Amino acid sequence: MSDVGVTVKKNEDFSEWYTEVILKSGLADYAPIKGCMIIREDAIAMWERIQEVLNKKIKATGHRNVYFPMFIPEGFLKKEAEHFAGFTPEVAWVTQGGDTPLEEKLAVRPTSETIIYATFSKWIRSWRDLPLKINQWCNIVRWETKATKLFLRTREFLWQEGHTAHATKEEAEKEVMYALGEYRDIIENYLAIPVIVGVKSDSEKFAGADYTTALEAMMPDGKALQMGTSHNLGQHFAKVFDIKFIGEDEKDHMVWQTSWGLTTRTIGALVMIHGDDKGLVLPPKIAPVHVVIVPIPYKGADPAAIAAKAKEVADKLTQKGLSVILDDRGEYTPGWKFHQWELKGVPIRIEIGPRDLQQQQVVMVRRDTKEKSFVKETELLETAEKLLEDIQRNLFVKAKQNLEEKTTSVKTYDEFKQIVAGKGGFVKAAWCGGADCEAKIKEETGATIRVIPFEREEPKTDCLICGKKARDIAYFARSY
Amino acid sequence: MSDVGVTVKKNEDFSEWYTEVILKSGLADYAPIKGCMIIREDAIAMWERIQEVLNKKIKATGHRNVYFPMFIPEGFLKKEAEHFAGFTPEVAWVTQGGDTPLEEKLAVRPTSETIIYATFSKWIRSWRDLPLKINQWCNIVRWETKATKLFLRTREFLWQEGHTAHATKEEAEKEVMYALGEYRDIIENYLAIPVIVGVKSDSEKFAGADYTTALEAMMPDGKALQMGTSHNLGQHFAKVFDIKFIGEDEKDHMVWQTSWGLTTRTIGALVMIHGDDKGLVLPPKIAPVHVVIVPIPYKGADPAAIAAKAKEVADKLTQKGLSVILDDRGEYTPGWKFHQWELKGVPIRIEIGPRDLQQQQVVMVRRDTKEKSFVKETELLETAEKLLEDIQRNLFVKAKQNLEEKTTSVKTYDEFKQIVAGKGGFVKAAWCGGADCEAKIKEETGATIRVIPFEREEPKTDCLICGKKARDIAYFARSY
Numbered sequence: 001m002s003d004v005g006v007t008v009k010k011n012e013d014f015s016e017w018y019t020e021v022i023l024k025s026g027l028a029d030y031a032p033i034k035g036c037m038i039i040r041e042d043a044i045a046m047w048e049r050i051q052e053v054l055n056k057k058i059k060a061t062g063h064r065n066v067y068f069p070m071f072i073p074e075g076f077l078k079k080e081a082e083h084f085a086g087f088t089p090e091v092a093w094v095t096q097g098g099d100t101p102l103e104e105k106l107a108v109r110p111t112s113e114t115i116i117y118a119t120f121s122k123w124i125r126s127w128r129d130l131p132l133k134i135n136q137w138c139n140i141v142r143w144e145t146k147a148t149k150l151f152l153r154t155r156e157f158l159w160q161e162g163h164t165a166h167a168t169k170e171e172a173e174k175e176v177m178y179a180l181g182e183y184r185d186i187i188e189n190y191l192a193i194p195v196i197v198g199v200k201s202d203s204e205k206f207a208g209a210d211y212t213t214a215l216e217a218m219m220p221d222g223k224a225l226q227m228g229t230s231h232n233l234g235q236h237f238a239k240v241f242d243i244k245f246i247g248e249d250e251k252d253h254m255v256w257q258t259s260w261g262l263t264t265r266t267i268g269a270l271v272m273i274h275g276d277d278k279g280l281v282l283p284p285k286i287a288p289v290h291v292v293i294v295p296i297p298y299k300g301a302d303p304a305a306i307a308a309k310a311k312e313v314a315d316k317l318t319q320k321g322l323s324v325i326l327d328d329r330g331e332y333t334p335g336w337k338f339h340q341w342e343l344k345g346v347p348i349r350i351e352i353g354p355r356d357l358q359q360q361q362v363v364m365v366r367r368d369t370k371e372k373s374f375v376k377e378t379e380l381l382e383t384a385e386k387l388l389e390d391i392q393r394n395l396f397v398k399a400k401q402n403l404e405e406k407t408t409s410v411k412t413y414d415e416f417k418q419i420v421a422g423k424g425g426f427v428k429a430a431w432c433g434g435a436d437c438e439a440k441i442k443e444e445t446g447a448t449i450r451v452i453p454f455e456r457e458e459p460k461t462d463c464l465i466c467g468k469k470a471r472d473i474a475y476f477a478r479s480y
Numbered sequence: 481m482s483d484v485g486v487t488v489k490k491n492e493d494f495s496e497w498y499t500e501v502i503l504k505s506g507l508a509d510y511a512p513i514k515g516c517m518i519i520r521e522d523a524i525a526m527w528e529r530i531q532e533v534l535n536k537k538i539k540a541t542g543h544r545n546v547y548f549p550m551f552i553p554e555g556f557l558k559k560e561a562e563h564f565a566g567f568t569p570e571v572a573w574v575t576q577g578g579d580t581p582l583e584e585k586l587a588v589r590p591t592s593e594t595i596i597y598a599t600f601s602k603w604i605r606s607w608r609d610l611p612l613k614i615n616q617w618c619n620i621v622r623w624e625t626k627a628t629k630l631f632l633r634t635r636e637f638l639w640q641e642g643h644t645a646h647a648t649k650e651e652a653e654k655e656v657m658y659a660l661g662e663y664r665d666i667i668e669n670y671l672a673i674p675v676i677v678g679v680k681s682d683s684e685k686f687a688g689a690d691y692t693t694a695l696e697a698m699m700p701d702g703k704a705l706q707m708g709t710s711h712n713l714g715q716h717f718a719k720v721f722d723i724k725f726i727g728e729d730e731k732d733h734m735v736w737q738t739s740w741g742l743t744t745r746t747i748g749a750l751v752m753i754h755g756d757d758k759g760l761v762l763p764p765k766i767a768p769v770h771v772v773i774v775p776i777p778y779k780g781a782d783p784a785a786i787a788a789k790a791k792e793v794a795d796k797l798t799q800k801g802l803s804v805i806l807d808d809r810g811e812y813t814p815g816w817k818f819h820q821w822e823l824k825g826v827p828i829r830i831e832i833g834p835r836d837l838q839q840q841q842v843v844m845v846r847r848d849t850k851e852k853s854f855v856k857e858t859e860l861l862e863t864a865e866k867l868l869e870d871i872q873r874n875l876f877v878k879a880k881q882n883l884e885e886k887t888t889s890v891k892t893y894d895e896f897k898q899i900v901a902g903k904g905g906f907v908k909a910a911w912c913g914g915a916d917c918e919a920k921i922k923e924e925t926g927a928t929i930r931v932i933p934f935e936r937e938e939p940k941t942d943c944l945i946c947g948k949k950a951r952d953i954a955y956f957a958r959s960y
Binding site: 073089 | 553
């Protein structure tokens with residue numbers, strides 16, 4: 001833990017502020033190896049919480065966790081041409097085991113479709129084996145050459161990847177939407193981050209997919225961040241890995257497949273969206289600690305009585321299922337502790353001093369608004385729980401406002417360019433559906449289609465670029 | 481799932497039996513890449529259970545989970561000479577990122593002391609930062625050249641590694657024993673596997689440790705299996721990575737360190753020890769499924785009434801916190817289901833047929849003894865819970881008997897050789913403490929010192945080899 005607070009203001013140098021908040025709050029650290037990061041205690045605690053929530057959901061719907069090897073022979077990656085072309089530029093290769101050069105170099109998994117589906121072809125024989133719905137939590141490596149950005153762009157990160165095989169196309173389509181729905185619930189209701197959900201354009205889809213659906217969030221600097229993806233793989237991989245089953249009709253059929261992933265970058269989004277000039281602000285439903293209690297032993301007061309009361313309050317809250325830290329360290333001042341726990345984003349701080357003792361009350365400070373209130377001991381539990389709910393809701397509402405303020409509908413390409421170069425954010429524009437128009441926009445403005453939302457709006461103008469009839473209203477943005 | 485049962489008998493070809501049970505029960509599969517395995521659904525469920533239990537323990541004692549990069553620059557590994565020499569022969573090396581050769585090759589972590597301690601030297605400044613107690617759950621790679629053995633010898637496996645730094649030697653010593661104690665609880669009380677705990681000889685200790693403590697179990701074929709280790713690292717790594725702190729005395733001190741690990745090989749031990757000719761036998765405290773219910777719809781019976789009763793029983797048990805599968809699949813016969821769930825080691829099978837319905841009872845079959853009993857519906861919950869406790873206890877008792885039967889005290893080297901070549905198991909023998917005598921035994925018999933137990937026995941004879949005064953009674957064995 002650092003002794004000083006955040007020195008950069010969020011609205012002055014967003015990028016610097018982001019890095020400083022992460023390092024000083026102890027969420028992560030740069031690793032002593034280029035391009036990599038150390039995911040520290042509080043970030044792992046949040047990731048474990050995400051794991052717990054998602055595991056519960058997907059297990060209840062018949063998915064099971066497994067673990068596949070992280071090494072993928074080059075030949076496997078090559079089997080699906082589009083997939084290989086998409087991933088090979090950023091693969092880390094193992095070429096040597098002990099002193100011996102390997103006969104075939106091995107990719108450290110950039111994603112696991114190929115090795116998993118090579119095995120699906122062995123596991124799946126009959127309609128009785130379907131649907132096959134598995135998931136794994138693991139590390140992933142993509143050899144980034146651009147500058148490292150903690151949580152958002154590192155050579156190794158953590159994720160889960162779901163992989164399913166189904167007897168029918170319809171079932172696979174349903175699964176794609178199922179996974180996306182569970183992601184949305186976690187991101188909006190736990191991380192308190194509103195998202196736009198929809199389909200990626202062909203040029204932005206997963207290499208090897210029929211189509212990719214995604215959840216996109218808007219950061220305070222006007223750049224979009226992809227929060228998760230769910231792919232309909234159609235029968236691309238089934239064909240190259242020969243994943244067939246004998247149907248109830250006793251004939252051979254190809255399976256239909258999906259894959260979907262959620263990564264530790266979601267934690268980066270959390271920092272960007274909710275954090276402030278004092279540090280992290282964590283949504284209660286994901287925070288490792290809900291309440292920190294700081295005893296205030298004024299000179300001349302009875303420190304033992306204050307300590308006893310602080311302990312009593314801590315026990316009460318813990319028994320209610322809250323995660324509580326009683327910070328009774330003698331080597332730090334209350335003021336230092338306030339700063340420290342603000343930096344770490346703990347939703348509620350409780351202070352207990354001699355006067356509070358007398359009046360049978362505590363001081364309660366909420367992290368998001370810094371609002372301070374005196375709470376009678378008899379109302380402690382109720383107030384704390386209500387406050388946590390309020391904070392959770394308030395963070396989402398504020399983020400939703402940010403998303404709305406940063407979403408602009410445009411009619412002309414001039415307007416489009418002006419917005420992208422200026423306030424940024426999502427720019428909603430009519431698009432013909434052509435890859436050329438999309439490429440031109442990307443080249444000239446840096447903005448890409450983030451999604452074509454499921455909540456479809458009928459285009460009222462023609463394509464921004466070519467002037468032909470528009471097919472969709474797409475959400476464009478520059479992105480992380 | 482396979483359609484046929486185990487074809488090899490445990491006491492006829494132990495090694496074949498082991499592999500067949502694992503593959504057919506669906507615990508694991510060979511990966512389509514040499515030396516690697518796929519850890520399948522039920523094995524991951526058991527590993528998750530181990531994670532849950534150990535996480536709860538270590539978090540309650542102030543340890544926190546983190547995640548460090550898996551790539552370790554060669555230079556880091558080299559810093560501690562003994563450590564490098566110990567691990568480098570089995571390191572997988574990444575030498576290329578995308579198309580570009582790396583300037584320094586990177587080890588895929590065989591263990592993480594070096595990269596973690598390079599960072600400890602940055603995190604630790606003052607006595608206030610101590611103790612630092614972290615842990616990570618991750619994959620590990622050791623480039624085995626010997627034949628693959630599922631769970632026991634694969635190039636990649638899963639583990640947790642705890643890493644701690646302390647202000648005093650005493651505190652580090654206590655931590656070593658703390659971790660060992662938690663492992664023992666999990667292995668004996670959850671996995672139902674009795675262990676011998678003690679210290680490794682110098683030649684068998686962790687490369688870079690002051691000393692290594694370990695838990696050793698005895699397999700039915702007379703070979704020992706190391707179940708977990710906890711190392712006292714002394715100040716070896718502190719010195720090479722310069723991990724210093726300013727004490728309360730305002731002077732510079734070196735930290736004292738420990739590391740400890742438990743791997744997925746424990747699941748292999750579970751299979752070996754408890755399994756039988758019908759397949760897996762899982763201890764209830766670790767089993768992913770406690771009870772399977774198979775409705776028996778005899779011809780002429782009322783299938784709807786049986787199905788309703790089966791559902792009712794399943795709900796009752798689930799509400800009690802048990803993990804229950806109601807196998808009401810129409811496409812399989814009851815007999816096929818019995819075999820299948822026996823293969824998978826589910827502790828209790830409940831059968832419900834028309835006569836049971838009439839008599840308001842169920843048939844309950846325990847997996848370990850195959851004992852069958854009729855249980856009144858009113859006594860269902862109580863009996864099931866009692867049975868699970870009985871099975872858990874019985875498995876431990878049987879394994880303990882195996883351990884005792886396979887432990888032999890010897891006085892002479894001739895006796896020693898005879899036992900090792902014959903029935904195998906642990907051979908307790910007097911040893912002078914010299915590496916030469918130990919090496920001679922290993923060379924001539926293949927047996928190594930597994931541990932010198934903490935429960936010390938005074939040697940009553942002289943060293944088996946050199947005839948000098950014995951220092952210890954050591955447990956020797958051939959091992960996995």
